[in-house]
Amino acid sequence: MKTTVEIPNEELKQLIAFTGAKTKKEAINAAIKSYNKQQRLLALSKKLGTFENFIDANELDQMRAE
Numbered sequence: 001m002k003t004t005v006e007i008p009n010e011e012l013k014q015l016i017a018f019t020g021a022k023t024k025k026e027a028i029n030a031a032i033k034s035y036n037k038q039q040r041l042l043a044l045s046k047k048l049g050t051f052e053n054f055i056d057a058n059e060l061d062q063m064r065a066e
Contacts, residue, residue, distance in 0.1 A: 012024060021027035055063070 007028075012027070015021075015031055016024065016027045019027045019030040021030055
C-alpha cells in the first residue's frame, strides 16, 4: 500500500543507521515489523500473566543434575 507521510529527517537517518537498511522503504518496513512484534509479545505477556512458583536458574541446574 502506498502512503505519503512526513517523517522527521533526523529520525529517518537514525532508523536507517540502526536497521542497516539500504533504502528508506526497507528501514520503515523493518521498524513496522519490529513494532508489531513488540506489541504482539506485550499482548501475549498480558494473557499469560505471572508465575508465582516459577523456578530460578539454580533450581533448574539442580533438577538437571539429578
